[in-house]
Amino acid sequence: MKAKQELSIKEIWEQFHKTRDDCSRNLLMEHYRDIVRYSAERLHSKLPDKVELDDLISAGIFGLMDAIDAYDPSRGVKFETYCSPRIKGSILDELRSMDWVPRLVRARAHQLSKATHSLETDFGRKPTDEEIAEELKLGMEEFKRLQRDANAASQVSLNTKYTDGDKDIREIDIIKDEKSENPVVEAQKRDLKNLLTKGLTRAERLIIVLYYYEEMTMKEIGATLDLSESRVSQMHSSIIARLKAQMNTRKKEFAVE
Numbered sequence: 001m002k003a004k005q006e007l008s009i010k011e012i013w014e015q016f017h018k019t020r021d022d023c024s025r026n027l028l029m030e031h032y033r034d035i036v037r038y039s040a041e042r043l044h045s046k047l048p049d050k051v052e053l054d055d056l057i058s059a060g061i062f063g064l065m066d067a068i069d070a071y072d073p074s075r076g077v078k079f080e081t082y083c084s085p086r087i088k089g090s091i092l093d094e095l096r097s098m099d100w101v102p103r104l105v106r107a108r109a110h111q112l113s114k115a116t117h118s119l120e121t122d123f124g125r126k127p128t129d130e131e132i133a134e135e136l137k138l139g140m141e142e143f144k145r146l147q148r149d150a151n152a153a154s155q156v157s158l159n160t161k162y163t164d165g166d167k168d169i170r171e172i173d174i175i176k177d178e179k180s181e182n183p184v185v186e187a188q189k190r191d192l193k194n195l196l197t198k199g200l201t202r203a204e205r206l207i208i209v210l211y212y213y214e215e216m217t218m219k220e221i222g223a224t225l226d227l228s229e230s231r232v233s234q235m236h237s238s239i240i241a242r243l244k245a246q247m248n249t250r251k252k253e254f255a256v257e
Contacts, residue, residue, distance in 0.1 A: 013073065028068050029061070035080060036060035039087045043095075056091050063090025070226040077223060085216065085224035089206045096209070108146055111136070204239050207232060 007015065009031055016024035040056035067083035115135045119127035127135075133143035200208070203225055210216045210224065218236070222229045 059091045059094035060087045063087040
């Protein structure tokens, strides 16, 4: 073991590709662990406090392990370049499977609601978007994004009371905002999305996530999943065709009256 620790990283790779032994794999994982931590910390900075950094690192370790096992140096791609998307994809996949992303949206909705009600109390009126953005110390572009997240996730009791001058009014008494999204339609959209993606394999979900959410190219996704660019494109087309077919067969279930 001591002799192996004194080997260069190149020699460790050579040893691993010859033997595939656990000792060499562990040395490689220890050597590249900082890449996992870096990726996890970047994502963790955008998540609510309830999400543990160690959980993200653990998910990233599985991505690193997969990358080590699948890496082919003959392709001419540096391992650091090859493994980073796989690590990030593994963390994102775990986040979605554990329903942490919706929790982030709910946390942001609570943040917006708290600031709005605080300003309403101070001003005695509904604050403007600019005033709320200033209270949250956000630029208008970021504030609009926060609003969109909050509108998609906010749930308010119809018996919630607000003070309007001398009167207490309930949420149910407030006139409907015609500009707001129909909550039934939004709920149906979320249910439909969850239904259609539920049957995808891990690789298929990663293709969808990396292409549409992370805006990676087919070539980059191919390097991440150890597939050719044409194969990724073929799988993407197949996934979309299947999702469309599923949606067509179930569209009556989601029809809005």
